[in-house]
Amino acid sequence: MRGLTTLRTLLTALLLWQGAPLAAQTLTAADHAAPASEAASDSGDSPTAPSEPRPVQNEALYLEALRALAADQPERANELLQRFVKDEPLHAGAWLDLAFTECTLGHSADAERLFREIEARFKPPPGIMELIEQHRARGCNQKPSWRPLWAVSLGRGYDNNVNQGASSNLFTTGSGSDSTQWELSPDFLPKPDHQTTASFDYMQQADEAGSLVLAQVRLRQNDHVHEQDTASVLLGYERPWEWGRWRGYGTVAVSVLQLQGQLYQRQEQVQLRATPPLAQRLPEELQWSLLASMSHVRYPTRTKFDANIVELGTNFYWRGARQWSFSLSGMADQGQNGRLGGDRHGWYSALQLSQPVTASLRGDLGWSRQVWHSSEVYAPGQIDLVRHQDTRQLRASLQYTLAPHHSVQLEWRAIRNQENISLFQYNSRSIQLNWRWDNF
Structure with missing residues (x-):
């Protein structure tokens, strides 16, 4: 732009x-x-000379x-x-x-x-x-601007840890002289596999005010580890708003996630994005916004997993020949009574860079980190630790435009989940080739 x-x-x-x-x-x-x-x-x-504007x-x-x-x-x-x-x-x-x-x-x-x-x-x-x-x-x-916008993507890839298996095959329960060391069964260790993915994105303007109707579908099927096959659907509605010199967007969304053919998660979310008056004084290429969201997450097949999550944060986006964005937010997660580890709080940060290499080739680099701190001992008498989670992700991709509306993308991703409970520590690396067709 x-x-x-x-x-x-x-x-x-x-x-x-x-x-x-x-x-x-x-x-x-x-x-x-x-x-x-x-x-x-x-x-x-x-006749008099015309005056200057x-x-x-x-x-x-x-x-x-x-x-x-x-x-x-x-x-x-x-x-x-x-x-x-x-x-x-x-x-x-x-x-x-x-x-x-x-x-x-x-x-x-x-x-x-x-x-x-x-x-x-x-x-x-x-x-x-x-x-x-x-x-x-x-x-x-x-x-x-009212015509529907959509995109279809098909991919083929490999992940060396599709089940997020533990990094170590040894696990300790109890504490002090009462501690016991166990060797994990193969089911809890990393399982590599090839996978096929598909996605569909749809967006339609709903009125002259700029309201949008959104839909997303995601599918992932592994060649062998089918207990980790997933399918998800998201439906959303976004509407712009203005209050004095403040402006932004409000979004409501519902989503469902299926794991191994069974409903695993349902989520309802309300999100508010706002651009403060001070942001209008920034350079035109720089956009600054504030974010607030509330989510209710339910797990139909899990006991005492349901939670309410509140997030407050900010985002900076630079739109030029080289594009970058940075976001930082704080989070609070209030769990259902009796949830292991109790309530938790944490923060999330992400940095994204996008750089054209040639007229048809673009490179992207992304890094994110999510940290959670629980409020209670995870499982008294068995795991006498207050759980601390620290998940870092690095992503790099190259996207090549084959023809108008058609492109291929090669993506590499690495995830390192460091926790103070060894049972939940895991590392994974994946690579994937995607073909994308869109009418954007």
């Missing part, structure tokens, strides 16, 4: 360079300009509208641009952006009215006229 903003800046400069001297008054006054000129000519006076008085409002356009929020951008041109009637670029957003929203009559006013008031150069004629030729009855 950085290129889009640059294009708009160039178009605005072109319009102001040729058009602004011709529009020294507002549109209402311009309707009476011709008679005034004729009167001056008849009196023998020389006055400085933009509310540039922050225009920049906010451009941010809304970059975030694919045409309804919000349209509202902001209407407010802006009312105060800045000589800003040719804003008039052009407003006409394009009307066209994007399917308001063909309003878009055509604005195109005609731009032609009459600013006398656009040939390049701008070509853009306007292209929009006219395409028509404004279609709403591109």
Whole structure:
């Protein structure tokens, strides 16, 4: 979207360079300009030189509208641009952006009215006229942002520990002189296997406010370790909101996870993302948001596993030739009465980098860490430890575009789960080749 903003800046400069001297008054006054000129000519006076365009008085409002356009929020951008041109009637670029957003929203009559006013008031150069004629030729009855977006992916890979088997075959229970050392059976040790994966993602805009309906399906089947086969479905609804100078998104989602053909987990989640007013002062490429979420997780086949999880955090995202994001959040997990280890608290952090290598090849690198601290001894008399979990993950991938909407991705992933209870410690490494087809 950085290129889009640059294009708009160039178009605005072109319009102001040729058009602004011709529009020294507002549109209402311009309707009476011709008679005034004729009167001056008849009196023998020389016409006065056109005045220079006055400085933009509310540039922050225009920049906010451009941010809304970059975030694919045409309804919000349209509202902001209407407010802006009312105060800045000589800003040719804003008039052009407003006409394009009307066209994007399917308001063909309003878009055509604005195109005609731009032609009459600013006398656009040939390049701008070509853009306007292209929009006219395409028509404004279609709403591109309303078309469904989807992606299908198929993959084949290998994981050296599909069951998250323990790193050590020895395990100790009890404490002190009453401790006993056990040797774990092969079922609790790492099991390597090849696997086939499939996924489907769907997104549809639901209204002019920018609300979205979301759906995700994930499937994974191992060649031999079928007790670790998984299938999951997620359905969600996301709606933008605005409160004063704060804005963001609210999301509700429900998901189910199936393990070995049986329902293993159900989850309901409410999430709120907010962009504070201070973020509007940051460079356009940098986005900053705050996050709050609450989840209720249920395990139908497990006793006393249900939990409520609250998360509060922040996220930074840089959108340029090289893209990166960083997130950090604190978490609290209130478990069902009688859950082993009791309640727990922790934090999560993630760093993602994306870098184009060539026109068709992109590299991605990601790192994350999740830490949990339990509040009680895990199993008194057997495992007399307060459980501390520390899971780190490193991911690297290369994605190559074969043709429009078709790409392949080679991904490598390493997970290291360090805990103070050896039974739960595990390491895994996987590699996978994916083919992706999308209409984005």
